[in-house]
Amino acid sequence: MYEAYWELRDKPFRKTPDPRYLFLNETYEEALERLLFAVEEMELALLTGEVGSGKTLLTRALVDRVGERYEVGMILNPRLPPRQFLRTVALELGVAEPGYHSNDLLDQIHGRLLALDEDNRAALLVVDEAHLIPGKPTFEEIRLLTNFQLDDRNLIAIVLVGQPELRQRLRHRTYRALTQRFGVSFEIVPLSVDDTRAYLAHRLAVAGGERTLFTEEAIGRLHAGTGGVPRLLNHVATQALVEAMARGADEVDGGAVAAVLEDDFATEGRVVTPSRKEGAPLGARKK
Ligand SMILES: Nc1ncnc2c1ncn2[C@@H]1O[C@H](COP(=O)(O)OP(=O)(O)O)[C@@H](O)[C@H]1O
Ligand SMILES: [Mg+2]
Structure with a gap:
């Protein structure tokens, strides 16, 4: 009223996250451009930002922009052990009857990606709240997904979205094989x-x-x-x-x-955080 x-x-x-209200300042514009680039190049991308900084809304804008050519899979809650994670990926990308074992699931996903490629289409997988991924084995499945490629092109673009601690975590050397594959890495600043x-x-x-x-x-x-x-x-x-x-x-x-x-709870104890424009590099970065 x-x-x-x-x-x-x-x-x-x-x-x-209503896209009608999308506000694009320089940071959001750049984030969107880089993510679009990553998708066009079929790369692995990382987008981080604080709670409420606009990550989910940005990924919606991204999905709107990439258009019909992409079969989009959205994983909103990746708090999943490896096999369930793969199952969710399979379902999201349109595998009709996902199998039970990890190897079957990977085969089915691979088959689906090849079929999309035949149709001159491609797959985009967005993993939101990726800081909730429980352990290295699930990240390892993500790395295996990036292995699906033909001689001259990748078959799937993957965007990992999460809070800043995700970036921290991925810095650990145990994730090096994965982080070396990041083509784009961006941190949203307030x-x-x-x-x-x-x-x-x-x-x-x-x-x-x-x-x-x-x-x-x-x-x-x-x-x-x-x-x-x-x-x-x-x-x-x-x-x-x-x-x-x-x-x-x-x-x-x-x-x-x-x-x-x-006497507001949500903002209690907050201070203005001076922050960098971009996250420190993680693996390769291209523009
Ligand atoms: N670029 C933006 N333009 C307009 N509104 C925004 C923007 N970024 C964030 N918001 C507002 O803030 C809310 C939280 O954004 P959200 O994408 O859910 O954040 P996060 O996923 O980073 O926690 C959105 O629902 C939206 O109302
Ligand atoms: Mg979100």
């Missing part, structure tokens, strides 16, 4: 203050708003309180809209944002 008060057609800061301003404006505009609504001070506090993490921004911005409405205000000022942040 606060939509009406702020003259909006829709709730501008829902926490769902929004700057300027990006935060643009992000808020973008989402308000998509929701049908014609005004900025947030004062400069409010924007500064939103950024400081959330570290520029989009999911947290959505959370605090929504509450600030409600708070300012309760105050009968005609804009959201710094005071309204401060009141929301004061």
Whole structure:
């Protein structure tokens, strides 16, 4: 109901990854370009970023862009031992009756990839929340999948998506055989203050708003309180809209944002994290 008060057609800061609201600053644009490149080259790619930084939304944008040519498999919960993981991959890529043993599954997946290639198509596998992969054996299956290739081309593109600790973990030498295959590696960094301003404006505009609504001070506090993490921004911005409405205000000022942040669980103890633009290299990187 606060939509009406702020003259909006829709709730501008829902926490769902709705592609209509996709905001592309330089970082997201570059991430998307690199991932598209990785898919075109049929490479293995790594995308990391904090919780709520926009990884899942970006992979949706990626899938939208790669188009019909790709048979897309999406694994949203890879907390799976190797055999179940392979089974899920097989099902996702359209293997009709996945077998029981790992070797059968690998054969079936291989057959499916060759059939796709015959049809002038290709496979894209996205493994979201890859930091939840339980152990090395499952990563080993992923490495085996990247072995499916013809003389001149790979048969499957794989994008591993996860929180920053995934990158840390893969640095260990035990994963070297896998990480040497990364063609693209990208880390999403939080929004700057300027990006935060643009992000808020973008989402308000998509929701049908014609005004900025947030004062400069409010924007500064939103950024400081959330570290520029989009999911947290959505959370605090929504509450600030409600708070300012309760105050009968005609804009959201710094005071309204401060009141929301004061006893907010989601943002408690957060500080603005200065961070690098790109993750340190892991294996080969091409542009
Ligand atoms: N580039 C973006 N454009 C618009 N909204 C975004 C963007 N990145 C993140 N968000 C918002 O933040 C929420 C969390 O993003 P999500 O992709 O689920 O994060 P992650 O997968 O990294 O935890 C999304 O549902 C969306 O509402
Ligand atoms: Mg996610």
